[in-house]
Amino acid sequence: MLDISCVYVNYNSASYTLNAIKSLLEKTTDTVTYEIVVVDNGSKYEDYEILKNSLDLSKSDKIRLYRSRVNTGFGAGNMLGVNFAAPSKYYAFINNDTLFTQENTLHDLKAFMDSTPDAGICGPQMMSEHGDRISSLDHLATPARQLLKRDFLEWINVTKYPKRKKTYTEPVACGYVPGSFMFVKASSFDTVGGFDTALFLYYEESDLSTRLLKRLGEKTYHYPNQQYIHYQGKSTEKNVNIKIEQKLSLLYLTKKHHGRLAYCLLLNFYTIKFFLGGIFSAKKRKMFIALFKGGSLDQSLRCKQVVQKR
Incomplete structure:
Protein backbone atom coordinates (compact mmCIF):
# COMPACT_ATOMS: atom_id res chain seq x y z
CA MET A 1 0.00 0.00 0.00
CA TYR A 231 -3.75 30.68 -8.82
CA GLN A 232 -7.37 31.48 -8.03
CA GLY A 233 -9.78 31.72 -10.90
CA LYS A 234 -7.50 30.02 -13.43
CA SER A 235 -9.38 26.72 -13.55
CA THR A 236 -12.82 28.32 -13.92
CA GLU A 237 -14.04 31.59 -15.37
CA LYS A 238 -16.12 33.75 -13.03
CA ASN A 239 -19.07 34.36 -15.34
CA VAL A 240 -22.80 34.33 -14.68
CA ASN A 241 -23.12 30.65 -15.63
CA ILE A 242 -20.58 29.76 -12.94
CA LYS A 243 -22.49 31.85 -10.39
CA ILE A 244 -25.70 30.05 -11.35
CA GLU A 245 -23.90 26.74 -10.90
CA GLN A 246 -22.88 27.79 -7.39
CA LYS A 247 -26.50 28.44 -6.43
CA LEU A 248 -27.73 25.20 -8.00
CA SER A 249 -25.13 23.23 -6.05
CA LEU A 250 -25.98 25.04 -2.83
CA LEU A 251 -29.69 24.35 -3.20
CA TYR A 252 -29.04 20.67 -3.97
CA LEU A 253 -26.81 20.40 -0.90
CA THR A 254 -29.39 22.15 1.28
CA LYS A 255 -32.14 19.71 0.32
CA LYS A 256 -29.77 16.75 0.75
CA HIS A 257 -28.60 17.60 4.28
CA HIS A 258 -31.31 19.88 5.70
CA GLY A 259 -34.56 18.85 4.08
CA ARG A 260 -37.16 20.29 1.74
CA LEU A 261 -38.32 23.06 4.07
CA ALA A 262 -34.82 24.55 4.31
CA TYR A 263 -34.45 24.15 0.55
CA CYS A 264 -37.70 26.03 -0.13
CA LEU A 265 -36.74 28.78 2.31
CA LEU A 266 -33.38 29.32 0.63
CA LEU A 267 -34.82 29.06 -2.88
CA ASN A 268 -37.46 31.70 -2.14
CA PHE A 269 -34.90 33.95 -0.46
CA TYR A 270 -32.59 33.92 -3.48
CA THR A 271 -35.44 34.14 -5.99
CA ILE A 272 -36.72 37.35 -4.39
CA LYS A 273 -33.19 38.72 -3.99
CA PHE A 274 -32.30 38.25 -7.66
CA PHE A 275 -35.73 39.37 -8.86
CA LEU A 276 -35.11 42.73 -7.20
CA GLY A 277 -31.51 42.90 -8.38
CA GLY A 278 -32.50 41.87 -11.88
CA ILE A 279 -34.37 45.12 -12.40
CA PHE A 280 -31.03 46.82 -13.05
CA SER A 281 -28.72 43.92 -13.93
CA ALA A 282 -28.94 41.47 -16.83
CA LYS A 283 -26.71 38.98 -14.98
CA LYS A 284 -28.93 38.98 -11.90
CA ARG A 285 -31.96 38.68 -14.16
CA LYS A 286 -30.45 35.51 -15.61
CA MET A 287 -29.84 34.25 -12.06
CA PHE A 288 -33.49 34.95 -11.21
CA ILE A 289 -34.76 32.98 -14.22
CA ALA A 290 -32.70 29.93 -13.22
CA LEU A 291 -34.06 30.09 -9.67
CA PHE A 292 -37.62 30.77 -10.80
CA LYS A 293 -37.43 27.51 -12.77
CA GLY A 294 -36.82 25.72 -9.48
CA GLY A 295 -33.04 25.87 -9.14
CA SER A 296 -32.70 22.18 -10.00
CA LEU A 297 -29.61 20.40 -11.30
CA ASP A 298 -31.18 19.81 -14.71
CA GLN A 299 -29.95 23.36 -15.43
CA SER A 300 -26.39 22.45 -14.41
CA LEU A 301 -23.40 22.91 -16.68
CA ARG A 302 -23.07 19.13 -16.54
CA CYS A 303 -26.05 18.89 -18.89
CA LYS A 304 -24.33 21.16 -21.42
CA GLN A 305 -21.10 19.19 -21.86
CA VAL A 306 -20.23 17.61 -25.19
CA VAL A 307 -18.24 14.43 -25.83
CA GLN A 308 -14.87 15.10 -27.44
CA LYS A 309 -14.32 13.18 -30.67
CA ARG A 310 -11.01 11.75 -29.45
Whole structure:
Protein backbone atom coordinates (compact mmCIF):
# COMPACT_ATOMS: atom_id res chain seq x y z
CA MET A 1 0.00 0.00 0.00
CA LEU A 2 1.24 3.48 -0.89
CA ASP A 3 1.19 6.33 1.58
CA ILE A 4 -0.52 8.78 -0.78
CA SER A 5 -2.26 8.86 -4.14
CA CYS A 6 -2.18 12.41 -5.50
CA VAL A 7 -5.00 13.17 -7.94
CA TYR A 8 -4.92 16.06 -10.41
CA VAL A 9 -7.72 16.95 -12.81
CA ASN A 10 -6.82 18.84 -15.99
CA TYR A 11 -9.30 20.81 -18.06
CA ASN A 12 -7.82 22.84 -20.94
CA SER A 13 -4.94 24.05 -18.77
CA ALA A 14 -2.04 21.70 -19.46
CA SER A 15 0.64 24.29 -18.68
CA TYR A 16 -0.72 24.75 -15.15
CA THR A 17 -0.96 20.99 -14.63
CA LEU A 18 2.64 20.46 -15.73
CA ASN A 19 3.92 23.18 -13.41
CA ALA A 20 1.84 21.83 -10.53
CA ILE A 21 3.26 18.33 -10.93
CA LYS A 22 6.79 19.66 -11.33
CA SER A 23 6.51 21.53 -8.03
CA LEU A 24 5.25 18.40 -6.23
CA LEU A 25 8.13 16.32 -7.56
CA GLU A 26 10.69 18.95 -6.61
CA LYS A 27 9.39 19.45 -3.07
CA THR A 28 8.66 15.82 -2.16
CA THR A 29 11.39 13.47 -0.94
CA ASP A 30 11.36 9.73 -0.45
CA THR A 31 10.07 10.11 3.12
CA VAL A 32 6.68 9.06 1.71
CA THR A 33 5.65 6.64 -1.00
CA TYR A 34 3.29 8.24 -3.48
CA GLU A 35 1.91 8.26 -7.00
CA ILE A 36 0.44 10.95 -9.22
CA VAL A 37 -2.79 10.18 -11.08
CA VAL A 38 -3.71 12.76 -13.71
CA VAL A 39 -7.20 12.84 -15.20
CA ASP A 40 -7.79 14.87 -18.33
CA ASN A 41 -11.42 15.91 -17.94
CA GLY A 42 -12.63 16.32 -21.50
CA SER A 43 -10.10 18.94 -22.63
CA LYS A 44 -9.67 19.83 -26.26
CA TYR A 45 -7.46 17.17 -27.79
CA GLU A 46 -4.65 19.65 -28.43
CA ASP A 47 -4.41 20.43 -24.71
CA TYR A 48 -4.51 16.74 -23.80
CA GLU A 49 -1.78 16.03 -26.34
CA ILE A 50 0.48 18.68 -24.78
CA LEU A 51 -0.08 17.06 -21.40
CA LYS A 52 0.54 13.54 -22.68
CA ASN A 53 3.72 14.43 -24.55
CA SER A 54 5.18 16.67 -21.83
CA LEU A 55 4.66 14.30 -18.90
CA ASP A 56 7.03 11.79 -20.53
CA LEU A 57 5.19 8.90 -18.91
CA SER A 58 7.64 6.30 -20.17
CA LYS A 59 10.35 7.64 -17.87
CA SER A 60 8.35 7.88 -14.65
CA ASP A 61 6.83 5.08 -12.61
CA LYS A 62 5.10 7.64 -10.35
CA ILE A 63 2.84 9.33 -12.91
CA ARG A 64 -0.15 7.94 -14.79
CA LEU A 65 -2.47 9.78 -17.17
CA TYR A 66 -6.08 8.94 -18.02
CA ARG A 67 -8.50 10.72 -20.31
CA SER A 68 -12.23 11.25 -20.11
CA ARG A 69 -13.76 12.42 -23.37
CA VAL A 70 -16.37 14.46 -21.52
CA ASN A 71 -15.95 17.06 -18.77
CA THR A 72 -17.48 15.35 -15.76
CA GLY A 73 -16.86 18.18 -13.28
CA PHE A 74 -14.73 18.45 -10.14
CA GLY A 75 -16.10 15.59 -8.06
CA ALA A 76 -16.56 13.04 -10.83
CA GLY A 77 -13.18 13.92 -12.32
CA ASN A 78 -11.48 13.23 -9.00
CA MET A 79 -13.54 10.05 -8.55
CA LEU A 80 -12.20 8.85 -11.90
CA GLY A 81 -8.71 9.41 -10.49
CA VAL A 82 -9.62 7.41 -7.37
CA ASN A 83 -10.89 4.62 -9.61
CA PHE A 84 -7.41 4.28 -11.13
CA ALA A 85 -5.43 4.95 -7.94
CA ALA A 86 -3.32 2.28 -6.30
CA PRO A 87 -4.30 1.16 -2.78
CA SER A 88 -3.19 4.05 -0.54
CA LYS A 89 -3.61 5.25 3.02
CA TYR A 90 -4.44 8.79 1.91
CA TYR A 91 -5.74 10.64 -1.13
CA ALA A 92 -4.44 14.11 -1.91
CA PHE A 93 -6.87 15.97 -4.19
CA ILE A 94 -4.85 18.85 -5.60
CA ASN A 95 -6.03 21.46 -8.09
CA ASN A 96 -3.92 21.74 -11.20
CA ASP A 97 -3.53 25.51 -10.65
CA THR A 98 -1.49 25.07 -7.46
CA LEU A 99 2.20 25.01 -6.61
CA PHE A 100 4.02 23.33 -3.74
CA THR A 101 6.29 25.90 -2.04
CA GLN A 102 7.66 24.05 1.00
CA GLU A 103 9.64 20.87 1.48
CA ASN A 104 7.91 17.65 2.54
CA THR A 105 4.35 18.98 2.49
CA LEU A 106 2.93 15.51 1.89
CA HIS A 107 5.05 14.03 4.68
CA ASP A 108 3.89 16.67 7.18
CA LEU A 109 0.22 16.27 6.28
CA LYS A 110 0.52 12.50 6.61
CA ALA A 111 2.26 12.84 10.00
CA PHE A 112 -0.51 15.13 11.24
CA MET A 113 -3.27 12.80 10.09
CA ASP A 114 -1.47 9.75 11.53
CA SER A 115 -1.30 11.45 14.93
CA THR A 116 -4.87 12.83 14.91
CA PRO A 117 -7.35 9.92 15.18
CA ASP A 118 -10.47 12.06 14.68
CA ALA A 119 -9.16 13.71 11.49
CA GLY A 120 -10.77 12.70 8.20
CA ILE A 121 -9.51 15.62 6.11
CA CYS A 122 -6.89 18.33 6.43
CA GLY A 123 -5.69 21.12 4.19
CA PRO A 124 -2.67 23.48 4.24
CA GLN A 125 -2.58 27.27 4.22
CA MET A 126 -3.44 28.69 0.80
CA MET A 127 -1.41 31.61 -0.58
CA SER A 128 -1.90 33.78 -3.66
CA GLU A 129 0.72 33.96 -6.39
CA HIS A 130 1.65 37.36 -4.88
CA GLY A 131 2.38 35.91 -1.45
CA ASP A 132 -0.84 37.00 0.25
CA ARG A 133 -2.56 34.70 2.71
CA ILE A 134 -5.97 33.47 1.53
CA SER A 135 -8.61 32.20 3.91
CA SER A 136 -8.11 28.44 4.05
CA LEU A 137 -11.03 27.29 6.15
CA ASP A 138 -14.76 27.81 5.98
CA HIS A 139 -17.99 26.88 7.72
CA LEU A 140 -20.24 24.15 6.38
CA ALA A 141 -22.68 25.35 3.73
CA THR A 142 -25.82 25.45 5.89
CA PRO A 143 -28.91 27.67 5.62
CA ALA A 144 -27.69 29.46 8.77
CA ARG A 145 -24.44 30.39 7.05
CA GLN A 146 -26.24 31.69 3.99
CA LEU A 147 -28.90 33.68 5.83
CA LEU A 148 -27.07 34.85 8.97
CA LYS A 149 -23.67 35.23 7.27
CA ARG A 150 -20.26 34.02 8.37
CA ASP A 151 -19.19 37.00 10.50
CA PHE A 152 -22.28 36.77 12.70
CA LEU A 153 -21.82 33.03 13.24
CA GLU A 154 -18.18 33.60 14.22
CA TRP A 155 -19.28 36.28 16.66
CA ILE A 156 -21.87 34.14 18.45
CA ASN A 157 -19.86 30.88 18.56
CA VAL A 158 -16.17 31.12 17.71
CA THR A 159 -15.56 27.52 18.84
CA LYS A 160 -17.97 26.04 16.33
CA TYR A 161 -17.22 28.70 13.72
CA PRO A 162 -13.48 29.57 13.90
CA LYS A 163 -12.57 32.90 12.39
CA ARG A 164 -11.73 32.56 8.73
CA LYS A 165 -9.50 35.64 8.57
CA LYS A 166 -7.38 34.78 11.59
CA THR A 167 -3.76 33.68 11.15
CA TYR A 168 -3.38 30.30 12.86
CA THR A 169 -0.16 28.76 14.13
CA GLU A 170 -1.66 25.42 15.18
CA PRO A 171 -4.10 23.08 13.43
CA VAL A 172 -7.75 23.97 14.00
CA ALA A 173 -10.94 21.98 13.39
CA CYS A 174 -13.29 23.70 10.96
CA GLY A 175 -16.23 23.06 8.68
CA TYR A 176 -14.24 22.36 5.55
CA VAL A 177 -11.04 23.30 3.71
CA PRO A 178 -10.76 24.48 0.09
CA GLY A 179 -11.06 21.87 -2.63
CA SER A 180 -7.84 23.20 -4.13
CA PHE A 181 -5.88 20.96 -1.71
CA MET A 182 -7.64 18.28 0.33
CA PHE A 183 -5.67 15.56 2.12
CA VAL A 184 -8.14 12.79 2.94
CA LYS A 185 -8.06 9.49 4.82
CA ALA A 186 -8.69 7.01 2.00
CA SER A 187 -10.57 4.41 4.07
CA SER A 188 -13.01 7.05 5.34
CA PHE A 189 -13.43 8.58 1.88
CA ASP A 190 -14.23 5.16 0.44
CA THR A 191 -16.64 4.31 3.29
CA VAL A 192 -18.84 7.37 2.70
CA GLY A 193 -18.77 6.94 -1.09
CA GLY A 194 -16.33 9.71 -1.98
CA PHE A 195 -17.43 12.87 -3.74
CA ASP A 196 -21.08 13.29 -4.69
CA THR A 197 -20.86 13.24 -8.48
CA ALA A 198 -24.25 14.92 -8.83
CA LEU A 199 -22.40 18.15 -8.02
CA PHE A 200 -20.64 19.45 -11.12
CA LEU A 201 -18.84 22.37 -9.44
CA TYR A 202 -18.81 23.85 -5.93
CA TYR A 203 -19.60 22.63 -2.41
CA GLU A 204 -18.16 19.15 -2.96
CA GLU A 205 -15.77 19.72 -0.06
CA SER A 206 -18.54 20.91 2.28
CA ASP A 207 -20.64 17.88 1.35
CA LEU A 208 -17.77 15.46 1.93
CA SER A 209 -16.83 17.01 5.28
CA THR A 210 -20.47 16.90 6.37
CA ARG A 211 -20.80 13.20 5.58
CA LEU A 212 -17.52 12.28 7.27
CA LEU A 213 -18.61 14.13 10.40
CA LYS A 214 -22.15 12.72 10.45
CA ARG A 215 -21.34 9.10 9.62
CA LEU A 216 -17.87 8.59 11.09
CA GLY A 217 -17.44 11.43 13.58
CA GLU A 218 -14.31 12.56 11.72
CA LYS A 219 -13.40 16.24 11.57
CA THR A 220 -11.81 18.49 9.00
CA TYR A 221 -8.70 20.43 10.03
CA HIS A 222 -6.93 23.50 8.71
CA TYR A 223 -3.18 22.74 8.90
CA PRO A 224 -1.32 26.09 8.81
CA ASN A 225 2.23 24.73 9.13
CA GLN A 226 2.42 24.02 5.40
CA GLN A 227 1.56 26.40 2.57
CA TYR A 228 0.86 26.21 -1.14
CA ILE A 229 0.12 28.69 -3.92
CA HIS A 230 -3.25 28.68 -5.64
CA TYR A 231 -3.75 30.68 -8.82
CA GLN A 232 -7.37 31.48 -8.03
CA GLY A 233 -9.78 31.72 -10.90
CA LYS A 234 -7.50 30.02 -13.43
CA SER A 235 -9.38 26.72 -13.55
CA THR A 236 -12.82 28.32 -13.92
CA GLU A 237 -14.04 31.59 -15.37
CA LYS A 238 -16.12 33.75 -13.03
CA ASN A 239 -19.07 34.36 -15.34
CA VAL A 240 -22.80 34.33 -14.68
CA ASN A 241 -23.12 30.65 -15.63
CA ILE A 242 -20.58 29.76 -12.94
CA LYS A 243 -22.49 31.85 -10.39
CA ILE A 244 -25.70 30.05 -11.35
CA GLU A 245 -23.90 26.74 -10.90
CA GLN A 246 -22.88 27.79 -7.39
CA LYS A 247 -26.50 28.44 -6.43
CA LEU A 248 -27.73 25.20 -8.00
CA SER A 249 -25.13 23.23 -6.05
CA LEU A 250 -25.98 25.04 -2.83
CA LEU A 251 -29.69 24.35 -3.20
CA TYR A 252 -29.04 20.67 -3.97
CA LEU A 253 -26.81 20.40 -0.90
CA THR A 254 -29.39 22.15 1.28
CA LYS A 255 -32.14 19.71 0.32
CA LYS A 256 -29.77 16.75 0.75
CA HIS A 257 -28.60 17.60 4.28
CA HIS A 258 -31.31 19.88 5.70
CA GLY A 259 -34.56 18.85 4.08
CA ARG A 260 -37.16 20.29 1.74
CA LEU A 261 -38.32 23.06 4.07
CA ALA A 262 -34.82 24.55 4.31
CA TYR A 263 -34.45 24.15 0.55
CA CYS A 264 -37.70 26.03 -0.13
CA LEU A 265 -36.74 28.78 2.31
CA LEU A 266 -33.38 29.32 0.63
CA LEU A 267 -34.82 29.06 -2.88
CA ASN A 268 -37.46 31.70 -2.14
CA PHE A 269 -34.90 33.95 -0.46
CA TYR A 270 -32.59 33.92 -3.48
CA THR A 271 -35.44 34.14 -5.99
CA ILE A 272 -36.72 37.35 -4.39
CA LYS A 273 -33.19 38.72 -3.99
CA PHE A 274 -32.30 38.25 -7.66
CA PHE A 275 -35.73 39.37 -8.86
CA LEU A 276 -35.11 42.73 -7.20
CA GLY A 277 -31.51 42.90 -8.38
CA GLY A 278 -32.50 41.87 -11.88
CA ILE A 279 -34.37 45.12 -12.40
CA PHE A 280 -31.03 46.82 -13.05
CA SER A 281 -28.72 43.92 -13.93
CA ALA A 282 -28.94 41.47 -16.83
CA LYS A 283 -26.71 38.98 -14.98
CA LYS A 284 -28.93 38.98 -11.90
CA ARG A 285 -31.96 38.68 -14.16
CA LYS A 286 -30.45 35.51 -15.61
CA MET A 287 -29.84 34.25 -12.06
CA PHE A 288 -33.49 34.95 -11.21
CA ILE A 289 -34.76 32.98 -14.22
CA ALA A 290 -32.70 29.93 -13.22
CA LEU A 291 -34.06 30.09 -9.67
CA PHE A 292 -37.62 30.77 -10.80
CA LYS A 293 -37.43 27.51 -12.77
CA GLY A 294 -36.82 25.72 -9.48
CA GLY A 295 -33.04 25.87 -9.14
CA SER A 296 -32.70 22.18 -10.00
CA LEU A 297 -29.61 20.40 -11.30
CA ASP A 298 -31.18 19.81 -14.71
CA GLN A 299 -29.95 23.36 -15.43
CA SER A 300 -26.39 22.45 -14.41
CA LEU A 301 -23.40 22.91 -16.68
CA ARG A 302 -23.07 19.13 -16.54
CA CYS A 303 -26.05 18.89 -18.89
CA LYS A 304 -24.33 21.16 -21.42
CA GLN A 305 -21.10 19.19 -21.86
CA VAL A 306 -20.23 17.61 -25.19
CA VAL A 307 -18.24 14.43 -25.83
CA GLN A 308 -14.87 15.10 -27.44
CA LYS A 309 -14.32 13.18 -30.67
CA ARG A 310 -11.01 11.75 -29.45
